[in-house]
Amino acid sequence: MILGVRQSVAVATLLATVGAVILAVLTWKGAPVTSETFLVTTYIGLFLGALWAMYATGLVVVYTTTGVFNFAQGAIGVFAAFFYWELHVNRGWHSILALFVVVGLFAPALGVVLDIVIMRRLRTASLVVQLMVTVAIMVLLLSVVGDIWEADTARRVPYLFGIENGIDLGPSQLPWHRLIVFVVAIAIAVSMRFLLRRTRIGTAMRAVVDNRELAALNGARPNVVSSTSWALGSMMGALGGILIAPELGLDPATLNNVVIIAFAAAAFGALKSLPLAVVGAMLVGLLRAHTGAWLDFGPDFRFAHLSIAPLLLLFVVVALPQARLEVGRLAHHLRRHERYTKWWEGLIGCGVVILLAVVFSGGWLDFGIWDPGAWGSRELNSANEAMALALIGLSLVPLIGWAGQINFAPLAFAGFGAFVYLKLAGDSGNGYWIVLVGLLCAPLGALVALPAARLRGLYLALMTMAFAQAMSLIFFPHPWVMPIIGTGRQFPHIELFGVTFDDRRGFFLLMVSVFALFVYALVLLRRSRYGRRWMAINDSQAASATLGIPVVWTKVVVYAVSASMAGIAGVFWATVSGNVDSVQGFDLLIGFNIVLLVAAAGVSIPMAGIFLIFIPLFTGLGHRLEDAGSVDFLVTLLDIMTTYGPGLMVLGMVFNPRGAIFEMGRGFSPILPWRSDARAEIAAENAQKREPEIGELGLERPFTPEEVIALDRRLEILDEVVPKEGYGTPRS
């Protein structure tokens, strides 16, 4: 049944209120509520809200005017804060001058460059490519910050105008810094609203996102408009970063996580409404301040009060009415044929992978190629870690690659899998429980997808991110969930078929075998009716629904399958690291890097997983080179490749959305005898390139006979129009 707007808002509000009241009663601290403490808490909440509102405003402005949701908004703030620190603190520039250089010059320039080089080209890209690219920019910016400003120095960004002076509010003092932040945030939101609603450029900005061509015909200049949006959005991110840094400290991860609160606030305004986004940000701020002041969740849930943003997002997702299935937005023409891996190709590929693994790990089968002793435990260790990551990455293939849905929480599902395994298998490490882990993770995936599956894909992406954060704030820190954190106890070695996989080589080969099994299962799944159904909803949800496919349910099932695979992978990941510290749901960079690497490899191809095996090769090679000592340049190069590789590769998706494996397959097709399809396609493309370009519709000069034929061919009327004897003289 479809709920109307009012009904769904009512349901969500009711659930939220009941939940909040129960929670408040259970965790009431008992501190006396005086008007004084209440006021102070409120103004802290409003101030926090104002900071987040600044980020949210930037997000909403960019989204409403360009249609791209910018995951890098927080990272822009991080970069700006560090840049500001460099100028103001490290080089001693005056704060106003530094502020002007960073927010007034650097940030808009960054926005314009991003727009021209990347964002403009994303207009017609799929949601997956759009999000991947902005996430890649986020990861790249954070990597750059990490490389320029190394973490070994303690840094502080001072408050503007200090924290000591301010207005006397009676019970306490309101520092100038916070007052200014509040006023500036509100002023920005109000002026942006005015800009979008009341000015000529604002109207153009909103028109362009609806219909670029039509807006252009009416005199709007789409490129100017999108550059303006990105410049403004980037400025707001930068200002937010600089103003929030004194409060949170200058730590890239912490500062970047702020953006999740901004996402929730923007979602509160349905990603379109500036006033509601500001209200959402204030709401998070107030709730956070007041829960911190009056409620006590106890030591087991010590981070719970930080999870208000994910909860707000959940509220929004439940409250939003079902999204309409959009029609008429499909770009019809693909340039290339889809190719499915044949079952025997999959079999051969998996065989090759296992063979390579045996050779790589060396110890069991010594072909005399490698000196087994030289590949010591360190290489195998990093190889094992990377294999486990690759297994987690595989779980994204059906979800992102086929169904076109996004999941930023593969590590949260993996962590849940590790938790289930720990509870089931205990100390014994009985590997058969892994099957049950897979079964128990599926409902979790379904549960995460269920509320947002009725909405547009972006909400599901945000939901998975919020889920990952909530898991790492509420679930994983609980001592019952992961009792071995910090105690250093080892995760049990897996025992299967009477063999205990307690040495690194054996475990590596076990993982590679599981990996090959997964890949092969995916090859078969892609050719099955389920794979087809998932690809169908990716291509057109509206058409799928009119054929009788329950779209929402289908999405939920894909999430369940993906969560199940990730959960199983999580058991291996936890076993590799010996404990579960590293599987905590929201290690932002690792989680995103997995998603990015799989996407860049070509996430629709099951064999894309094999791509992730390059990580152990690179890391192993890096260690070897480091040991050899002399080749610093190569070590640095490998280091750069591992740090920046995933991000840079994903940027390549702007131009080649099909991914690296696809391009490699085409590139190697001349020497792969069975790829006659790719050879034919390349030949056809080359033939098309030789066709003359059609000029300005023949207005500048008459058509040449070749152009007439080319035009007819494009219009598919060649056979009817071309006379037997061909065109004699040029027409004018």
Place this chain on the structure above:
Amino acid sequence: MALLEAEQVVMRFGGVVALDNASVDVDPGLVTGLIGPNGAGKTTLFNVVTGLLPPTSGKVKFDGRDITRATVSKRSQMGIARTFQKLEAFNTLSAFDNVRVAVEQNHRAKWRNRKVSDVAHEMLGKVGLDEVADVTVGTLPTGSARLVELARALACRPRVLLLDEPSSGLNEEETSAIGQMLLGLVADKENELAVLLVEHDMSFVMGVCARIHVLDFGKIIAVGTSMEVQSDPAVRAAYLGGDEFRGAYAGVDQ
């Protein structure tokens, strides 16, 4: 009683009234036309009937049951199939897989325990696309992709088939072949099929449709046979100056 009825459907987008108390009824055994100038609300009516848009007010009834609040896929499983004005083919699937998805996912499509691939091939054959069965639809010309959509809709074994401008992108020969096929399908009593056709090609509409509804500014301004509709003064006024209709008259005069 009509198989499919839209009763007094109103559809508002903000201040724009796309459908204004529009009522349409479709009977099995014949092709019903829905014509009107650009922007009259034809596609909006299709979207309301198939459930892609919830109407502001009004009802949609199918086989006597009120389905106004049923989901899109539910309606499809009941036997309502459609094609789209702007292509919604599964671009990354082959033509064959496009049709196969429909056969696999639609309960009605399980034709007398026949093999899925046989049914899919038969449907592709009906629209004359056997030869491109293995071609990825995104690389096909628009006209062929449109026919894939038609084959896909037919594969659902619909009781009501809604076609949104099936002839665009097709040449005259192909258009008349589609017309013949539609007439054949509805004439076969066993199918009990009703077709609702939105079309700009007037000679096609006049040749195929037994009954025609004329929509203008969201209102139904005339209902009747092709002759009745063409002589209706309100219809003439709506189309005044429209080349399409003059062309249609020329066809009738001959």
